[in-house]
Amino acid sequence: MSIPKTQKVILFEEIGGPEVLKYADFPVPAYADDEILIKNHYAGVNYIESYFRTGIYPSQKPYVLGREASGEVVAIGAKVGNFKVGDKVTYISSGTFSQYQKIKATGNIYKLPKDINDEALQVMGSILVQGLTAITFSELAYPIRKGDYVLIYAAAGGVGQILCQLCKLKGAHAIALASTDEKLALVQKLGAEYTINSKATDIVEQVLKITGGKGVHGAFDSIGKDTFQITLKCLRTNGKFVSYGNATGKIPAFEINTLPRNVSICRPTLYHNFSEPGEFKHYMDQLYEFYISGQLEFNIFKTFPLEEYPEAAKLLESRATAGKLSLKIPQ
Numbered sequence: 001m002s003i004p005k006t007q008k009v010i011l012f013e014e015i016g017g018p019e020v021l022k023y024a025d026f027p028v029p030a031y032a033d034d035e036i037l038i039k040n041h042y043a044g045v046n047y048i049e050s051y052f053r054t055g056i057y058p059s060q061k062p063y064v065l066g067r068e069a070s071g072e073v074v075a076i077g078a079k080v081g082n083f084k085v086g087d088k089v090t091y092i093s094s095g096t097f098s099q100y101q102k103i104k105a106t107g108n109i110y111k112l113p114k115d116i117n118d119e120a121l122q123v124m125g126s127i128l129v130q131g132l133t134a135i136t137f138s139e140l141a142y143p144i145r146k147g148d149y150v151l152i153y154a155a156a157g158g159v160g161q162i163l164c165q166l167c168k169l170k171g172a173h174a175i176a177l178a179s180t181d182e183k184l185a186l187v188q189k190l191g192a193e194y195t196i197n198s199k200a201t202d203i204v205e206q207v208l209k210i211t212g213g214k215g216v217h218g219a220f221d222s223i224g225k226d227t228f229q230i231t232l233k234c235l236r237t238n239g240k241f242v243s244y245g246n247a248t249g250k251i252p253a254f255e256i257n258t259l260p261r262n263v264s265i266c267r268p269t270l271y272h273n274f275s276e277p278g279e280f281k282h283y284m285d286q287l288y289e290f291y292i293s294g295q296l297e298f299n300i301f302k303t304f305p306l307e308e309y310p311e312a313a314k315l316l317e318s319r320a321t322a323g324k325l326s327l328k329i330p331q
Helices: 048-053 118-126 128-141 158-170 181-190 203-210 225-234 270-274 279-293 306-317
Strands: 006-012 021-027 035-045 068-076 088-092 100-104 109-111 149-152 173-178 194-197 216-221 235-243 264-266 300-305 324-328
Touching (some): 035 306, 088 118, 088 128, 109 279, 118 300, 158 181, 194 203, 203 225, 306 324
Parallel strands (some): 300 324
Antiparallel strands (some): 035 068, 035 100, 035 324, 068 088, 088 109
16 A cells, blocks of 8 residues: 555644644654554544643644544554554544554554444544543542442533443433533433533532432533532532543632542543553453443544534534534545
C-alpha cells in the first residue's frame, strides 16, 4: 500500500471557539521501529477536544485534535511482532482526527477480529474513551455495588448512558439527570430507575426524597463548577463524589475541611488506569464483550465527515445530543 506524505486533519493554531478549527493538510507521521502506522476509518468526538481548543488544557500549536479511532494497520516498524499489515484495530491516542496516525505497538491499542463489519468498526472507534471511562471509573474510582443509589449527571451523554446501564447490570439504583423529557425517556429505557430534569431548582430535594432522606452513595459529575455544591448536598455520609468533567468550567477552590459527612472527592483520569502492562487489554476485553453480547447498548447519535467536525463540536457543546458523535475519515 502506497502511503502519502501528507494527509487531511482537523487542527487549530490559536485558542478560541469552533471558528478556529481548520481542515488542513498535515504531514503523515514517520513511525519508529517499535511503532505502527494506522489508516483511520472512524474517530469519536469527545468533550476533551473543547478543553484543548479553549485553553483549559495546554497544547502545542498547531494541535491536531482527537483521542480515539479505529482503522487498519498499513505499516509496522522493524521491531513490531504483535501486529501485521492489514490488522483491524481500535486505539486511544492524541491526534486521531486524521487520516493516519502512529502509535507504539505496546500502547493503548486493541486488535479487532479480521471479519469485523463496518458498523462494529465504527462503534469500536467511537466509544473507547466514554466506554472505558464508565467501566474503569465504576470499578476503580467508585465501585458501584448492588443496592447503591447513584447520581449520574448528563445521563443522556455517552458516559452517562453507559453508567445507567452498568448500574442496572450491577443491581444499583441509577438517578439520572438530563435536560429534556426526550433524554430522560431515553435513559429510563436504558436502565435509569429514577429521572430528574437537570433544569429543576429542587434537585437536592428530589434526590433526598428518592433516597429516604439519606442521599446517594455515589455521584458521577461531569458538569463541573455549576453542580459542585448541589452534588455535595446530594451525597450521604461516606458518599463518593467522582468529578470527571468541566462542561461549565473548573470547580472553584474549596477548603477540604468543609467537606460534609465524611464525603470524599476524587478526580480520576482515564489514562492512569492503563499504567501497567495488560490493563488496557483487560478493560478493552470487557468493553468488547459488553458490546458483542448486547449487554450494553452504544448509541451513535450522528456521524459527520471529518471535514465537518466544527459542526459536530457545535452540536456537542450545545448539549443537544443524546449519545455519541462519530467522524467518518476520508479514505
